[in-house]
Amino acid sequence: MDKYDKWFQVLSNHLRNGDRVGLRMNLEGEGKFKDFQGEKEIPALKTFIENARRDHIEDITVREEYAEQHVISEF
Numbered sequence: 001m002d003k004y005d006k007w008f009q010v011l012s013n014h015l016r017n018g019d020r021v022g023l024r025m026n027l028e029g030e031g032k033f034k035d036f037q038g039e040k041e042i043p044a045l046k047t048f049i050e051n052a053r054r055d056h057i058e059d060i061t062v063r064e065e066y067a068e069q070h071v072i073s074e075f
Helices: 003-016 039-054
Strands: 020-025 034-037 060-064 071-074
Touching (some): 003 020, 003 034
Antiparallel strands (some): 020 034
16 A cells, blocks of 8 residues: 555545545645545546656645645645
8 A cells, every 4th residue: 555545545534524625736836635525536646646656746735624824734
């Protein structure tokens, strides 16, 4: 299991619990978070993670629900 699979596993567990998370790839010009909420968003999360894998993105910022300014972790 690589880091992208681990990211997907952890974040999809949050979504299964009904949580909301925001993700952003830390690239120049990438300023917006992509929000995911609930189990129905797991396919979109998978696409996001697969795009990160394809583009060899090493740094993704994760924001918890309703935390517009508070970043909880960076992968």
